[in-house]
Amino acid sequence: MYKRLKIFTVFFALSVLLFANIAFGLSVTDDRGQQVELAQPPARIVSLAPSCTEMLFALSLSQKIVGVTTYCNFPQEALNKEKVGTITEVELEKLLSLQPDLVVASSLNPQELLTRLEELGIAVYLVNPQNMEEILSDLEKLAKICGVEEKGEALVHSLRERIKRVEEKTAGMTEVQKPLVFHLIWHQPIWTAGKGTFIDELIEKAGGKNAASDLEGYVSIELEELLRRNPDIITVVENHGDAQNLPYQFLLQDQRLQTLKAVKEGRVARVDSDIVSRPGPRIVQALEIFAKIIHPEIFGEYRFEDYEIQSQTATQDN
Amino acid sequence: MSIVLKTTKFNPRQQPKITEPSNTTKRSSQKVFLWEGGLIVGLLLSFLLALSFGRGRFQSGDFWAIFHWQDISPLQKTILFQVRMPRVTLATLVGGGLSISGAVLQGLFRNPLVDPYVLGISSGASFGAVLAILKKWNFGLYAVPFSAFSFALLTTFLVFSLGQVNRKTPLETLLLSGVAVGFFFSALVSLSMFFAGHDLHQIVFWLMGGLWNRSWREVKMVLPFLSAGIPFMLAFHRELNIMLLGEKTAESMGVDIERVKRWLVFACSLVVASCVAASGVIGFVGLIVPHIMRLLFGQNHRLLLPFSFLSGGIILLWADTAARSILNPVELPVGIITSLLGAPFFIYLLRKRKKLHG
Numbered sequence: 282m283y284k285r286l287k288i289f290t291v292f293f294a295l296s297v298l299l300f301a302n303i304a305f306g307l308s309v310t311d312d313r314g315q316q317v318e319l320a321q322p323p324a325r326i327v328s329l330a331p332s333c334t335e336m337l338f339a340l341s342l343s344q345k346i347v348g349v350t351t352y353c354n355f356p357q358e359a360l361n362k363e364k365v366g367t368i369t370e371v372e373l374e375k376l377l378s379l380q381p382d383l384v385v386a387s388s389l390n391p392q393e394l395l396t397r398l399e400e401l402g403i404a405v406y407l408v409n410p411q412n413m414e415e416i417l418s419d420l421e422k423l424a425k426i427c428g429v430e431e432k433g434e435a436l437v438h439s440l441r442e443r444i445k446r447v448e449e450k451t452a453g454m455t456e457v458q459k460p461l462v463f464h465l466i467w468h469q470p471i472w473t474a475g476k477g478t479f480i481d482e483l484i485e486k487a488g489g490k491n492a493a494s495d496l497e498g499y500v501s502i503e504l505e506e507l508l509r510r511n512p513d514i515i516t517v518v519e520n521h522g523d524a525q526n527l528p529y530q531f532l533l534q535d536q537r538l539q540t541l542k543a544v545k546e547g548r549v550a551r552v553d554s555d556i557v558s559r560p561g562p563r564i565v566q567a568l569e570i571f572a573k574i575i576h577p578e579i580f581g582e583y584r585f586e587d588y589e590i591q592s593q594t595a596t597q598d599n
Numbered sequence: 600m601s602i603v604l605k606t607t608k609f610n611p612r613q614q615p616k617i618t619e620p621s622n623t624t625k626r627s628s629q630k631v632f633l634w635e636g637g638l639i640v641g642l643l644l645s646f647l648l649a650l651s652f653g654r655g656r657f658q659s660g661d662f663w664a665i666f667h668w669q670d671i672s673p674l675q676k677t678i679l680f681q682v683r684m685p686r687v688t689l690a691t692l693v694g695g696g697l698s699i700s701g702a703v704l705q706g707l708f709r710n711p712l713v714d715p716y717v718l719g720i721s722s723g724a725s726f727g728a729v730l731a732i733l734k735k736w737n738f739g740l741y742a743v744p745f746s747a748f749s750f751a752l753l754t755t756f757l758v759f760s761l762g763q764v765n766r767k768t769p770l771e772t773l774l775l776s777g778v779a780v781g782f783f784f785s786a787l788v789s790l791s792m793f794f795a796g797h798d799l800h801q802i803v804f805w806l807m808g809g810l811w812n813r814s815w816r817e818v819k820m821v822l823p824f825l826s827a828g829i830p831f832m833l834a835f836h837r838e839l840n841i842m843l844l845g846e847k848t849a850e851s852m853g854v855d856i857e858r859v860k861r862w863l864v865f866a867c868s869l870v871v872a873s874c875v876a877a878s879g880v881i882g883f884v885g886l887i888v889p890h891i892m893r894l895l896f897g898q899n900h901r902l903l904l905p906f907s908f909l910s911g912g913i914i915l916l917w918a919d920t921a922a923r924s925i926l927n928p929v930e931l932p933v934g935i936i937t938s939l940l941g942a943p944f945f946i947y948l949l950r951k952r953k954k955l956h957g
Contacts, residue, residue, distance in 0.1 A: 352796065370793070469804060470811035470930055496929065504812035505653060505678045506928040520797045525735045527801075537681045537814065540674065554797075 309426040312388075312409035312419065319404055322428025323383035327376055330368055330387035333408055334359050335561035337385060340424050340432055348379045355555060355563070373397065385423065410560045412482055413568075417441065420562060440565045444486070447572045450579050451488030460575060463492040463512035463543070468531040470501035479560060479567075487571035488579075489514065508540065515543040516574060518558070519551045519585075526551065550574045551585045631902055638909040642691065645913050649687045649920045650679065654927060685815045690919040690933075691912035692818065693810070693874045694884050696825050698911020700867040701885035702892065702903050703832050706839040707863055708770050714886035715871040717774065718864065719781035723754025724875040725806060726784040729791045732801050743805065744820065744876040751872030754780060759864070768860055770846070807932045808879030810919050817877040824873035828866040829908060835863055836900035843898060883937040884911050887945050894948050914941065 307319040327348035328334040334353040337346055343358055350368050353359045363379060366372040368389045376384070381403060386395055388409040395405045406426055410416040417437050424433020462484045466472040474480035475496030484491045492512045493500070517529045529551055531538070538544055552574070557567040566588070573583035671679070700715040716722070727750025728743050736742040758780050762773035792802055838859045841849045846856050871885075888911045889903065896902050915937065922933040 367796075467800065467804070468812070470809065501811070501930045502928045503653070503682075503923055503930055505682045508674060508678060508682070509654065511674075535812075535814070537677055540677060 307426055307428060309406075309422050311407045311422070311426075312415075313407045315407070317404055317406045317426060319383065319426065323381075323404075323426075325379065325381045326383045326385060326427070327365060327379055327381040328353065328385045329365070329371060329390045330385075330408075331355065331555070332559040332561040333385040333387055335559060335563060336408065336420055336423055337427075339436055339562040340420070340427065340429055342427055342429065345427070347381060348376060377401070383426070408560075411477075412479070413444070413486070413564055416560055416562070416564055436562070440562060443565050444568060447568055447580070448486060451486065451572070451576070454488050456490075459488055459490045460513035461492045461510070462489040462514045462516060462571075462575060463507065463510065465515055465517045465528050465532065466499070467501075467518075468528040471504055471507055472499065472501050474498075475500055479564065480557065483557065483564075483568050483571045484575070486568055487575045489571070489575040504537070508537065511541055512543050513546075514548045514550070514575060515541070516550050516552050516571070518554045520554045550583060553585075553588055556588060631896070634896070635902075635905065635909075638906060638913070642909055642913050642916075645916050646687055646691065649690075649916055650683050652920050652924050653678070653683065681814065682812070685818050686810050686813050686919065687916055688818050689813045689821070689877060690810050690916045692821050692825055693878045693881065694888075694915025694918075695908040695912035696821065696829070696870045696874045697881065697885035698888040698914075699829060699832060699904055699908040700871050701911075702889035702900070702907040703835075703839065703863055703867055705889055706898075706900055706903070707842060707860060708774055709843060709845075710774070711890065712886075713774070714882075715867060715874075716880070716882075716885065717781070718758050718777035718868065719754045719779075719784060720751045720868060720871045721875055721880045722781040722784035722788065723757075724748070724751035724872060725788050725880060726750055726791075727753075728805050728879075729788050729795075729802050732798050732805070733791055733795060744817070748872050748876035750784075751875055752868065754784065755864070755868040755872070759861075767857060770860070773860075773864070805879050808881040808934050809922070809930075809932050810878055811930060813877065821873040821877050824869045828870040831866045832863065832870075833904050835859060836904055839863075839900040839904075840898075881915070881934050881937065883934065883941055884915050887941055888914055891945060891948060894952050 307322065309317055311317050324345060325347045326337060326342065326345050328337055328346060329350060331350065331353045334346070334349045335355055337343075338356050338359065346359075346362055348365045349359050349362045350366060350371070351364050352368060353362070363375075365376045365379070368387070369391060371390070371394055373394070376398075384395075384398055384403055384405045386405055386407050388407065395407065398405050406423065408419050408423065410419045417440060420440075421430075421433045421437050424430050424436070464474050464480045464484070466474065473493045473496075475491070475493045475498055477498055481491045481494060492510045493502070496502070515532060517526070517532060519526045519529065529549070532544060532549055543549055552567075552570055556563050556570065569580070570583060570588060572580040577583060697715050701713070704713045704715060704717065705711060724747040728747040730736075730750070731742045731746035736746065758773065758777045759768065761776040761780065762768055764772055788802075788806075792799060795802055838849075838854050841852055841854050842856065842859065844852075849856055874881075889907045892903055892906045892910060896906055915933070918936040918940065919933045921940070922931045922936045925931060925936075
């Protein structure tokens with residue numbers, strides 16, 4: 282009897298230990314399809330891309346972020362973090378000296394660097410969302426690996442609500458109600474976003490038609506093609522802090538473009554490059570911006586300045 | 600490097616007479632005349648045909664559509680006269696300008712590896728463009744080409760003053776100082792790219808070179824330099840022929856080689872600087888087209904120079920048409936096309952000629 286109890290106790294203790302190990306250990310599959318495992322929530326995190334940095338800050342992990350890239354300029358706090366180089370040129374020694382237990386990387390980072398980090402025993406979590414839904418699920422997964430699962434769920438819930446608020450109003454629109462929107466990224470050559478890009482998704486969800494939806498990915502097209510497609514609305518990317526904004530100047534000044542409907546009717550809107558091009562939590566803000574630009578009668582007037590103030594953190598150090 | 604400098608691909612036997620065209624039998628001069636006429640007609644036809652390439656009303660090959668003025672919409676008019684025509688014109692001018700400058704410099708330096716960019720012009724221009732991009736010099740859309748042009752000229756003067764020894768300009772020294780200054784500016788460009796951040800894509804596009812959405816403005820920019828520089832170069836065809844025999848011989852034949860060098864390099868610099876400022880760095884045309892012409896028609900500069908201009912124009916015009924037609928409406932950078940199609944053709948010609956002569 283006594284002996285049995287002893288065996289049982291030992292068994293029980295062992296299983297408790299085993300379960301405890303699983304409970305404290307974290308294991309999440311990242312966007313490479315790779316299992317990333319941590320024994321405990323990371324205490325020192327390095328982010329290697331602005332979108333990752335924005336995700337981590339949105340999950341209230343600012344205390345744990347010890348390093349970011351020079352491009353990470355949002356939120357303001359990110360500017361005060363240690364810099365480990367640019368996205369493609371990361372200083373390995375600097376990164377190691379920060380002693381991270383988790384590196385959050387993006388597909389823009391060089392693969393060799395990530396492999397090297399893993400060889401050195403540092404966990405690398407890769408985030409590479411392809412659409413808005415994946416951004417949300419990536420936020421959840423990142424929250425999980427960082428041990429803030431509840432925070433992640435709450436954040437994703439509120440973001441989902443905001444997306445729903447836009448989609449509810451645009452969902453039933455007929456083709457006629459959807460204006461043709463051209464997104465100008467650069468003017469020489471004319472560079473735009475076709476199918477499979479976030480921009481395409483944003484325009485569609487905001488109740489517009491992407492003028493370049495017949496093309497795949499980010500492409501440069503002929504000037505005459507822009508003239509021929511004659512969009513109702515043109516959105517132009519502006520790097521914030523860049524008062525010059527050459528693509529916008531080009532649209533307003535080049536004589537040949539004055540025949541465009543969007544230019545004639547003054548429906549040319551500047552959008553902050555960082556908000557609309559980073560696959561992070563601010564993509565929801567980007568959706569709200571596009572909704573205002575495309576359907577001001579429903580969502581209200583869009584003013585570039587309103588969104589500029591929020592990201593008045595330009596890192597133009599030249 | 601020294602091997603390169605001493606090597607000269609020019610065969611003195613191909614240059615029997617000095618002051619007159621090399622093969623002046625009656626038949627061959629007729630042939631030359633035919634070729635010259637053929638190239639001019641070819642250029643004109645290419646120009647018109649290239650205008651018909653695209654989408655919409657002027658579909659690829661729908662050549663005659665461009666002659667139906669009456670039922671043309673305002674949009675089609677803009678596309679034809681304000682988008683395609685300046686672009687095709689600029690392609691012709693830039694291709695021709697780079698190519699004739701290449702022919703002049705190769706003759707002058709008696710070195711087959713010389714191209715219009717060898718004097719550091721393209722690196723200097725690139726640095727000027729990059730500087731304007733990074734410093735955000737704000738005189739609107741003109742800042743970048745203007746800065747590129749100024750730096751291209753500045754570089755040439757720098758190279759010239761560095762290349763001078765005892766008030767003379769030995770060609771090797773000039774070439775080497777050009778290469779050195781070129782490398783220096785390339786390094787500065789790389790350094791700027793490293794720190795460029797947001798502006799990186801702008802620099803990359805500029806360095807790639809291309810004729811995307813160029814307007815009459817760029818044509819107006821290159822035209823004065825070309826119309827001054829090219830007749831000037833053509834006028835020096837005799838001196839260039841004599842220079843082929845070597846500087847010593849040329850001097851003893853009464854050519855003021857210092858003056859010839861100075862003026863020709865100056866003219867080439869102006870032409871190339873304006874071309875680079877208008878279209879970015881487009882390789883291949885200035886280096887290879889003169890060689891193709893030399894393989895086909897021999898070394899006589901009286902023919903080589905105009906032929907290089909015409910064929911350079913035709914080649915860049917078609918390369919640009921291909922660049923915007925192959926994946927239409929998506930555009931490719933034109934430099935890729937020139938090298939992709941031109942290099943194999945050049946190698947084919949080179950090997951064929953080697954067999955014939957060697």
